[in-house]
Amino acid sequence: MAMKLGKPTRRQFLIAGGAAAGGALILGYAASGPSRRTLADNAAATEGERFVTAWLKIAPDNTVTVYVPHADMGQGTITALTMMAAEELDADWSLVRAEQAPAEPAFANESLGNEFVPGEGVPPMLKGVNAAAWYKVAKFMSLQITGGSMAVRYTGQHGMRTTGAAAKEMLIKAAAARWNCSPSECTAAMSAVTGPKGETATYGELAAEAAEYSPSANPKLKSRKDYTIVGTARPRFDIPGKVNGTAKYGVDAHLPGMLYAAVHLGPVSRSTVVSYDASEILSRRGVKKVVEFPAGVAVVADNYWRAKEAALALEVEFDAGEKANVSSETIFAAQAAALSGETEEDKEVGDAASAFAAEGADIVAAEYRVPYLAHACMEPMNCTVWIRDGKADVWVGVQDPLGTRARIADVTGIDFDNVTVHPMLLGGGFGRRIPLREGFFDFPSEIDWAAKIAMEVDAPVKLVYTRENDIQHDAYRPAVTSRIRAVVGADGYPTAYENLYVYKDDPLEAPHIPYGIENQSIRYTEVPTHIPRGPWRSVAHTQHTFFSESFIDELAHRAGKDPLDYRLALLRDKPRHAAVLRLAAEKAGWGRALPQGRHHGLAVQESFGTVVAEVAEISIEDGQPRIHRVTAAVDCGLVIHPDTAAQQIESGIIYGLTAALYGEIAIEDGAVVQTNFTDYEILHLSECPAIDVHFVGSDAPLGGLGEPATPVVSAAVSNAIFAATGNRIRQLPFKRHDLSQIRDKFAQAAD
Numbered sequence: 001m002a003m004k005l006g007k008p009t010r011r012q013f014l015i016a017g018g019a020a021a022g023g024a025l026i027l028g029y030a031a032s033g034p035s036r037r038t039l040a041d042n043a044a045a046t047e048g049e050r051f052v053t054a055w056l057k058i059a060p061d062n063t064v065t066v067y068v069p070h071a072d073m074g075q076g077t078i079t080a081l082t083m084m085a086a087e088e089l090d091a092d093w094s095l096v097r098a099e100q101a102p103a104e105p106a107f108a109n110e111s112l113g114n115e116f117v118p119g120e121g122v123p124p125m126l127k128g129v130n131a132a133a134w135y136k137v138a139k140f141m142s143l144q145i146t147g148g149s150m151a152v153r154y155t156g157q158h159g160m161r162t163t164g165a166a167a168k169e170m171l172i173k174a175a176a177a178r179w180n181c182s183p184s185e186c187t188a189a190m191s192a193v194t195g196p197k198g199e200t201a202t203y204g205e206l207a208a209e210a211a212e213y214s215p216s217a218n219p220k221l222k223s224r225k226d227y228t229i230v231g232t233a234r235p236r237f238d239i240p241g242k243v244n245g246t247a248k249y250g251v252d253a254h255l256p257g258m259l260y261a262a263v264h265l266g267p268v269s270r271s272t273v274v275s276y277d278a279s280e281i282l283s284r285r286g287v288k289k290v291v292e293f294p295a296g297v298a299v300v301a302d303n304y305w306r307a308k309e310a311a312l313a314l315e316v317e318f319d320a321g322e323k324a325n326v327s328s329e330t331i332f333a334a335q336a337a338a339l340s341g342e343t344e345e346d347k348e349v350g351d352a353a354s355a356f357a358a359e360g361a362d363i364v365a366a367e368y369r370v371p372y373l374a375h376a377c378m379e380p381m382n383c384t385v386w387i388r389d390g391k392a393d394v395w396v397g398v399q400d401p402l403g404t405r406a407r408i409a410d411v412t413g414i415d416f417d418n419v420t421v422h423p424m425l426l427g428g429g430f431g432r433r434i435p436l437r438e439g440f441f442d443f444p445s446e447i448d449w450a451a452k453i454a455m456e457v458d459a460p461v462k463l464v465y466t467r468e469n470d471i472q473h474d475a476y477r478p479a480v481t482s483r484i485r486a487v488v489g490a491d492g493y494p495t496a497y498e499n500l501y502v503y504k505d506d507p508l509e510a511p512h513i514p515y516g517i518e519n520q521s522i523r524y525t526e527v528p529t530h531i532p533r534g535p536w537r538s539v540a541h542t543q544h545t546f547f548s549e550s551f552i553d554e555l556a557h558r559a560g561k562d563p564l565d566y567r568l569a570l571l572r573d574k575p576r577h578a579a580v581l582r583l584a585a586e587k588a589g590w591g592r593a594l595p596q597g598r599h600h601g602l603a604v605q606e607s608f609g610t611v612v613a614e615v616a617e618i619s620i621e622d623g624q625p626r627i628h629r630v631t632a633a634v635d636c637g638l639v640i641h642p643d644t645a646a647q648q649i650e651s652g653i654i655y656g657l658t659a660a661l662y663g664e665i666a667i668e669d670g671a672v673v674q675t676n677f678t679d680y681e682i683l684h685l686s687e688c689p690a691i692d693v694h695f696v697g698s699d700a701p702l703g704g705l706g707e708p709a710t711p712v713v714s715a716a717v718s719n720a721i722f723a724a725t726g727n728r729i730r731q732l733p734f735k736r737h738d739l740s741q742i743r744d745k746f747a748q749a750a751d
Contacts, residue, residue: 055107056085056163058171062191062204064091067101069108070155071146071399072238073429074651075706076644079236083640084156087229088164088222091203092191098237101144103401103421108144144402147431147535148507149608149704152640157702165219167210174209175201224638233643238425250397250424253384253462259288260304261453261463262311265296265473266318268670270530273297276316284310291456295444295473298453304464323530324670328479331667332369335481335502335527343500343523347512350519355487355496365485366554368547369731372665373477373536374470374680379427381470383450386460391418393460396447397426397433404435404447411451430655431535432474445475471680472672475534476665478503482511482547487519492559493569495519499547502527503540507607510540513548514577514606515570531667537655538707541607542714546660546732549603549715554728563602563719564590576635577604579696580613584633587694588615598628601720603712610636610703614653616716617689620724623740625717627657627689632712635696636703645705646693652709653691658683660714661734 057065066082082098101107168188175193176183178201185196191203224231241247266273276297278290286306291298297316301307356363384395385408392414398404401423409416426433435447450463465473480502487496496519499511504524511522536542556566564585571578581604585591590600597619604613617629630653639645662681666673674680718729726743 055101055159056089056167058167058203058207058210060204060207062092062202063095063097064089064191064203065097065099066160067099067107069101069144070151071144071397071401071423071426071429071433072100073146073399073426073433074238075151075648076236076238076641077146077151078238079234080152080640080644081156081160082237083229083234084152085160085164087227088161088219089168089203090188090190091164091229093229093234095191100423103144103405103423105402108402144400145434146399146429147434148539149610149706149708151706153609153702153704156640161221162219165221166215169216169219170210170213171203171206173213174206175199178206178209230640231638231642233641236641236644247425249379249427250384250395251379251382251427251464253382253395253422253424255384255386255395255460258384258460258462259300259302259457260307261291261298261300261450261461262304262307262466263296263298263449263463263469264311264314264316265469266316266320267472267672268318268320268323268530269473269532269672270323271295271318271320271670274317274319276314278314281310281314289457290314291453293449293452295449298449298463300453300457300461304462308464308466320670326530326667326670328371328667331479331527331529331531332481334529335479338502338525338527339481339483339500341525343525344504346504346508346524347520347522349517349521350496352496352498352519352521355519356485356498358487362488363485364488364555364558365483366551366728366730368482368484368550370480370543370546371663371732372479372531372533372667373542373659373663374474374665374674375428375430375432375536376471376677376680376682377426377428377430377432380467381432381446381465382463383447384460384462385450385454387412387414387451387454388458390414391420392451392454393420393422394447394451395422395424396450397424397429398447399426399429399431399434407435407447408451411448412455430537431539434535467676471665471674471676474665475532477536477539477542478505478533479531479665480543482543484547484551486517486551486555488555488558492555492561493566494555497521498523500524501544501547503533505533505540506535507539507541510544510607511548513552514574514604515552515567516573517570530670537652538607538710541605541707541711542656542659543711545603545605545607545711546714546718549605549712550718550728550730553601553603553715553719553722557722562591567602567604576611576696576698576700577606577613579698580604580611580633580635582633583694583696584613584615584631587633587692588617588629588631590615597724599720599724601716601718601723603715603719605708605712605715607708607711608704609701610634610705610708612649612708612712614709614712614716616713616720618717618720618724620721620739623738625661625721625724625734625739627687627717629690629692630657630713630716631692631694632709633694633696634705634708635698635700636705636708637698637700638702639695640702642695645695648705649693649709650691652705652707653713654683654688656710656713657687657689657717659710660717660732661687664733664736 055067066085068078068081070077072078078098086096172183172186175186179195179199187194194200286302289300299307299310386393401421405419405421408419454461482501485498486494489495494517497517498521501524556563602615613633615631618625618627722728725739
């Protein structure tokens with residue numbers, strides 16, 4: 001079950017019935033329709049061959065290869081999606097292989113919907129996403145995005161399952177025709193079809209004949225009770241290469257005669273180059289060229305160390321303009337002013353305005369803030385580009401290879417069909433390695449700079465960011481302010497809820513609360529800055545879960561009620577939320593005596609179709625929280641791969657703890673203050689808590705797992721801090737607060 005992650009050649013995807021393709025059958029999501037097949041034909045087929053669809057290949061030797069249109073950043077996507085296709089195919093798992101699909105429109109995410117045209121409707125995958133931004137760059141009408149926890153719940157559910165089921169139907173039809181019987185008399189199992197008289201034929205033997213049939217748009221899917229692959233912990237395809245060192249990441253790209261580029265970027269984002277003197281730099285050993293582009297200057301040399309040292313030594317004058325007067329303080333001051341002005345409607349339920357205006361209304365209010373955050377991927381940002389003979393080849397690990405191909409075409413002016421992207425493994429992504437900028441991001445990336453540099457160099461060139469480049473020139477999770485108020489009734493429960501916040505970012509439902517409060521007013525405002533912002537793991541949920549779950553905890557303590565019971569009373573119409581809360585509380589021992597000095601806090605949130613509740617067990621050491629254990633209960637519908645699913649929850653918790661404890665990108669004089677892991681600290685191994693993960697069996701639609709655990713943990717820990725000290729944390733990260741002073745935790749929470 002080895003997985004090769006290089007880009008397959010186009011010849012690997014030529015399809016035909018019979019001998020033209022060696023008897024292989026390649027199949028993809030049947031609902032692709034004729035135009036998708038025409039697109040594939042144009043991309044891959046030659047005379048005498050025809051492209052059925054994409055994604056699944058059955059070879060004459062009976063091996064099944066699944067081509068996965070998503071990047072695997074360690075989240076196990078390639079294995080999980082392959083399991084879903086193989087399950088519906090009734091394949092022998094020992095004969096199943098996996099490949100990452102190439103950056104071709106024919107192999108785009110089927111979950112986007114079939115063919116779509118920019119501006120004409122929103123595919124299911126993009127609901128709640130800034131679809132206009134994707135459309136703007138997706139001139140080729142197809143995408144290969146890995147993000148938003150979309151892979152399993154969209155491509156897997158609506159693409160891979162259908163692909164496997166449609167292929168099985170075609171194979172059964174081929175067998176029935178061979179044996180002159182009805183397809184209903186044939187059964188498929190373990191990569192073979194059995195006929196009514198005991199005849200058998202392997203999938204490989206039937207592949208050429210099966211290719212003559214058109215795949216069904218609505219094949220019959222298996223019932224969960226019949227699953228034999230999905231729901232089991234199969235060995236992951238990517239692990240052996242990562243263990244033995246053969247796995248190739250973007251930074252591992254190497255070509256004969258390759259040059260290396262390092263950049264000197266302006267400290268203030270969006271500043272421009274005024275002047276520089278490259279004479280001394282060009283005299284250095286190994287330095288080949290100095291290339292200027294809008295945001296900075298690149299040095300190209302025969303090895304990376306020489307390029308980096310020369311770039312650091314290069315004296316460049318930048319013009320930052322008025323942006324040099326911006327700081328974190330001025331940004332938050334602007335947000336506070338904006339929240340006191342006109343706001344726009346996000347969600348209105350009932351009549352919150354009248355409730356707040358009522359005479360004698362008992363109003364509780366609090367203001368929360370979170371800072372900018374960097375992605376801090378372990379693999380440095382990099383991109384290798386070779387431009388020659390009017391064509392471009394790109395080696396890079398990204399979350400959207402097809403989008404990268406379009407981006408390179410846009411930047412270089414080279415025709416899209418003459419750009420080839422070779423997808424590599426990613427050493428972390430978290431939203432950082434999505435190449436699109438226009439509309440969603442709004443500032444060029446290292447991919448743009450690599451392409452511009454390659455246009456000036458007659459050789460392949462690898463651009464590698466230093467850690468300082470990456471931390472100081474990211475597209476950051478936004479800094480956000482939220483003002484929340486509630487009208488509280490005599491019983492201590494809210495009758496009205498208001499949230500005024502900055503930035504209406506994706507997912508659009510992130511500020512919405514699950515609690516049954518009859519009057520709600522959720523409104524937003526925009527406060528533009530020059531700081532680039534982009535998606536960060538769990539996107540807007542990371543801010544709003546901290547805001548709303550901290551506030552609901554404040555209300556519970558103010559009412560003198562147990563935070564678990566208080567939430568459950570407000571979740572009478574949300575059984576999934578109530579179930580995960582009860583399970584997390586039970587497994588964590590909520591309400592039972594804890595070791596001396598330890599305290600519990602909890603939180604719950606639904607994001608990307610998955611409901612997660614977490615209980616944090618903490619103590620206070622040297623004025624800071626020490627997290628001993630996090631207990632998580634998760635309802636994601638069906639669990640595809642149990643081990644990987646648990647690992648994703650664990651990963652999300654650790655990523656969220658890093659942000660809550662330490663994460664902060666501060667702005668001074670218009671520039672990012674932090675430079676490296678010395679001052680943008682990452683959770684250390686010695687600080688990682690024990691993590692218990694429990695899945696709730698549910699018939700709910702498939703939910704995501706890469707992101708939903710991240711936003712909950714900051715609120716759970718913050719609420720535990722209050723339980724321990726009486727200090728209510730309303731601004732992250734925790735490192736900003738000295739928690740050594742114990743306050744009266746029974747005093748009014750929202751003071």
